[in-house]
Amino acid sequence: MKALLLNLIICCLLLASCAQKEELTFTTGEVNLLASGPLMEGSNTAQGEFQPALEQWLKSKGVNLADVADAKLLKASFSLPDSMNSSLISEITLHLAAEKADMQKVGVLNPVPEAQTDLTLQIAHDQKNIAEFLRQPAMTFVADINVKKDTTPDLHLKGIFEFQITVNR
Amino acid sequence: MKSIWIFFSLFIASLTVSAQDAADQLIGLWEPSNGKARVKIEKIGSKYYGKIVWLREPIDPQTQQPKVDKNNPDESMRSVPLKGYRMLKDFVQKNGEWTDGTIYDPESGSTYSCVIKAKDENTLDIRGYVGVKALGRTDVWKRVKLK
Numbered sequence: 001m002k003a004l005l006l007n008l009i010i011c012c013l014l015l016a017s018c019a020q021k022e023e024l025t026f027t028t029g030e031v032n033l034l035a036s037g038p039l040m041e042g043s044n045t046a047q048g049e050f051q052p053a054l055e056q057w058l059k060s061k062g063v064n065l066a067d068v069a070d071a072k073l074l075k076a077s078f079s080l081p082d083s084m085n086s087s088l089i090s091e092i093t094l095h096l097a098a099e100k101a102d103m104q105k106v107g108v109l110n111p112v113p114e115a116q117t118d119l120t121l122q123i124a125h126d127q128k129n130i131a132e133f134l135r136q137p138a139m140t141f142v143a144d145i146n147v148k149k150d151t152t153p154d155l156h157l158k159g160i161f162e163f164q165i166t167v168n169r
Numbered sequence: 170m171k172s173i174w175i176f177f178s179l180f181i182a183s184l185t186v187s188a189q190d191a192a193d194q195l196i197g198l199w200e201p202s203n204g205k206a207r208v209k210i211e212k213i214g215s216k217y218y219g220k221i222v223w224l225r226e227p228i229d230p231q232t233q234q235p236k237v238d239k240n241n242p243d244e245s246m247r248s249v250p251l252k253g254y255r256m257l258k259d260f261v262q263k264n265g266e267w268t269d270g271t272i273y274d275p276e277s278g279s280t281y282s283c284v285i286k287a288k289d290e291n292t293l294d295i296r297g298y299v300g301v302k303a304l305g306r307t308d309v310w311k312r313v314k315l316k
Contacts, residue, residue, distance in 0.1 A: 043222050043253030047213060091250045097213050102271075103258045110237065110248040126243040140213060144220060144253040 020169040021069065024061060026054070026134070028161045031141055033078075035155040039147050046143040046157055047097075052134045058167070067167045071131035075162040076107045076121040078143070084155075086116040091146045094121055098139040101132040134163065192262040194290055198222070198313040201295075207313055210257065217267055219257030221275075227252060240278030251275055260285060272297045281305070 033048035055065045076094055080086060094107035107121035133139045141159055195217050199208050207223035229236045236251040260270035265286075272283040272295065281297035282305075288294055291312040298305025 043209075043220055045211065045213075045220075091253065093249050093253060093255075095255065097216070097218075099214055099216075103213075103216075103218065103255065105246060105249065105255070108246060108249045110250055122245060122248070124243055125245040142213060144255065146250060146253050 022167050022169050024165045026163040026165050031159045033141060033143055033157040033159055037154045038152045039155055041149050044145050044147055046145055048141050049138050051138050054134045063167045068131050068165060069168050070166040071134055072127045072164050073106045073123055074164045078119045078157045078159050080117045081156055086112045087114050088147055089145055090148050093144040095142040096133045097142050098133050098136040100136060194287060195267055199310040200313050202309050217260040218255055220253055220255045221251055238275055242278055
């Protein structure tokens, strides 16, 4: 009986070790972030909600939510409206926030290059439990934007975010 | 009978509104006791977050550049500016205090568990601790009134 149990455990361990890991790329599409004006010189908050619907997306790839082993943000980019360029902005810091996950800083651009309308952030090396955000019904992208001078209109940013999701096959 | 129900509904609604007002009294501009910074606390979703919006000494004397988070354990995030830095994160209101959050000390690069209590509408007790609340330090923050 003991030997049977031992064999069973060994089989389970072998099966587990045989599980293939696969990396999938999940892109959000355009997420609108808004910082309501008037914007003051210094730090302003732009935020945009996003509904990942990860479970559905994974199903389309033939994977279950339970198979997600890890996730991390690979790329974050913003485009500014045509009416403005980046000369107004000195730095951007990006966070992820959600109801049931702790806010996490995931990107920064310091300094923001002058006269650009498309900005790509530097991504944090240390990322923890990013899959937790994607499992939520809704998450919020929060961009802390330091502006160089007071300005009255709202600031609209369009963000595109690319995640790498590691799944067990 | 109908008027009793209307009165009861209004009473419950007023209680809900005043509880929300009490929770949101954390929102605003605050100054720690050392006066080195000012922190704006705002609500995102259902949680409260605070970021540095003003520094008494914004320039790093070593680099002559605006101060950044040079002590961050993650090297890739050391260029994050301290102006705009989110040092209070993920606070939820429970039993008359804001709890379950963290406070970051940019001078050491350390993050501590934190609980916030309002002494009155213009004074906060901010207690940072490791593990148990008893092992911590409390700082008193004052609301900054804008002219």
